[in-house]
Amino acid sequence: MSGYIGKFYDVLIGSKDQKQQIDLMAGILIGISPIIHLILVSGINAPYGRYTSSAWGVQINGKLAWFMQELPSFVIPVYIYLTSDTASLSTPARTLLGLFLLHYFNRTFIYSQKIRGGKPTPILICLMAMFFCVCNGYMQSIFLVHYSNYREEYFFEWNFVFGVAIFFFGFYTNLECDSILRNLRKPGEKGYKIPTGSMFDYVSGGNLFGEALEWSGWALACWSVQGFAFAAFAVMYLSARSYSHHVWYLKKFEDYPKDRKIFIPYIA
Numbered sequence: 001m002s003g004y005i006g007k008f009y010d011v012l013i014g015s016k017d018q019k020q021q022i023d024l025m026a027g028i029l030i031g032i033s034p035i036i037h038l039i040l041v042s043g044i045n046a047p048y049g050r051y052t053s054s055a056w057g058v059q060i061n062g063k064l065a066w067f068m069q070e071l072p073s074f075v076i077p078v079y080i081y082l083t084s085d086t087a088s089l090s091t092p093a094r095t096l097l098g099l100f101l102l103h104y105f106n107r108t109f110i111y112s113q114k115i116r117g118g119k120p121t122p123i124l125i126c127l128m129a130m131f132f133c134v135c136n137g138y139m140q141s142i143f144l145v146h147y148s149n150y151r152e153e154y155f156f157e158w159n160f161v162f163g164v165a166i167f168f169f170g171f172y173t174n175l176e177c178d179s180i181l182r183n184l185r186k187p188g189e190k191g192y193k194i195p196t197g198s199m200f201d202y203v204s205g206g207n208l209f210g211e212a213l214e215w216s217g218w219a220l221a222c223w224s225v226q227g228f229a230f231a232a233f234a235v236m237y238l239s240a241r242s243y244s245h246h247v248w249y250l251k252k253f254e255d256y257p258k259d260r261k262i263f264i265p266y267i268a
Contacts, residue, residue, distance in 0.1 A: 019147050022139045025209050029136075033229075033236040038242035050192070050248065052119045060126060062118030069129035070112065073104040076134065077141035092150040092160060096222055099167055100140055103214060106175070116182050136230055143226045159220050164192070166217025173199050173210030181207060193238035194253055202265035204249055205242025207262055212238045239263045 045051035052059070077097060086094075154160055176198045184193045199206030212235050219231035242263040251258045262268055 020143050022142050022226055024148075025135060025139045026225045029139075029229040029233050033062070033233045036233075037236035037240045040237070041243050045244045046125065046241065048121045048125050049119060052121060052246070054122075056124055058123050060123050061121035062121050063112050063115050065113065065121035065123075065126040065129075066112035067108060068116075069126050070104055070108040071132060071133070073133040073137040074101060074108050076137035077101060077144075080138070080141040085224075086145060089145065090148070090150040090154070091152055092154045092221075093144045093148045095155070095164070096148075096218065097141065099142045099164070099221075100144075103171065104137075111178060114178075114182060116124060116185065122224035139226050140230065143227055144222075145226055145267060148222075148224070152219065159223055163217045163219070163221025165215050166220065168217075170210045170213025170215075170217055174207050174214060175208035175210075177210055194249065194256060199265070203242065203261045203263055205238065205263055206244035208238040208242045208245075209265075212263075 040046060045057050048062075059193040077100060081097065081126070148184050177195075177200060180195050180200060184195060185191070195206065199209055203209050212231075215234040216230045219227035221227075239262070246260075246262045
């Protein structure tokens, strides 16, 4: 057993073969995604936002937490791109990296600053999210910059075209639903209200569904184990978060729409 652990450590930490390294990272992410999903739907809520808890230790400002935890997903890909020989990098690879950065530019520099009256976040949760963003930002950008090998014609392949279209639909949905949530309360108001409009008319986690669509489309366009690993994690985590919201809304509001689904419109 110790031999396997040592080999695992050598590949993940000590290996100079980055392709082997990011393949292992993707495998780990795929493996833990359903486990995290099951933990969260069992009633253990991720303790931030409406579920924040001082039991998780020292807390920091919610805006600062979002900025800190999302920043690596923007900075690391930019650093890898700028410090690599990208003269021959294909248009599809540049496009996919650009879409990744588009999402995290919004999350890091815009979304985090638009949060209204956000609750404090346990610093432990912030650090855990930051660790994920470091690993995922590294994994995705190393693949795209060094190992993607897309032909220029790939830009017109069916999966790239549909994947990018799905990404933008999800991105727009996510932005629209985030705006709805921010504007539920007027300045100075406290408490929670039932969100309506856009995807919220169909599911409890409209913004979460939008983000899951983003990364599912992005993974389809990437057609890589790293992209699919990220999409699998996003769907597993965000659907569990949406489940928590659905249960919470039903308990808090007697008039909550009974026909509103959890995460997938018209289905579940």
